[in-house]
Amino acid sequence: MTKDVLLSISGLHLDAVGGEADDNEAIEVITPACYYNKNGKHYVIYEEPVEGMAGTVRNTIKITGDRVFEIIKSGLANAHMVFEKDKINMTQYETPYGELLVGIHTRKIEVDAREDNIAVAVSYALDINDEKVADCNIDMNIKALER
Template identity: 65%
Template sequence: MTKDVLLSISGLHYDVTGMVQEEEQETIEVITPAAYYYKNGKHYVIYDEVVEGMPGVIKNKIKIYEDGKLEIMKSGLSNTHMTFEREKINMTEYETPYGKLMIGIHTRELAVEAEEKKIHVHVNYALDVNGDQIADCNIEMNVKALDH
């Protein structure tokens, strides 16, 4: 795969608290250029995320393991290190400009399909904040080589 890639991440959160109406729930999709490299059997994708209305960026590093593990590290405006592992619950602190949250990630499904010029990752997980489950979530991530 080339160093320059196009990253597409789409996520859908199903509210389990009953506070958000189903028709108000929508898929969030980000498509951005990113840098890619492969090291020690892991795929790395690095990109900057701009937050509307705030100065600065969030630096993102995604580490994809082909045996079914995913790590997302954020630094800058938000700071966290989220780990997704099939059938495991991982706790982490999520620091935002508005304060810190303790989040739990219970990964139900995680599938990685890695090919020569593209990688697809599917994740289904339950998200809890401060011990209360707030959403069921899906993430679809596609990394595609940019041909020069």
């Protein structure tokens, strides 16, 4: 895999009673990113602009095998979200508007790592301040740029 990659992340949130939330809940981001592999773990780093505010959020994605997927946010938002198959992980999610206690109940993590492409699919339930708010899916694709 090259250092310079194109990262595509799409996410969908379904409301707590199982129906699809309004269309504003679907998210897709395509952005250039930096990739590296250290000690058998995949890392992807990218900057995320925040709409309506000056500054960015630096995101570091860490993939450990097919059991652990982490998103570490720093800057305008700060959090260390751990998605670990069949486990519940809690984190403080700091935003410019205040802090939230976020619970992540990971059901599925699938990783397909190839020489020039890594695909990741994560399915989880999301709690905020001890209240279930959504069932969520993240689909991520990391593609090497031409050498």
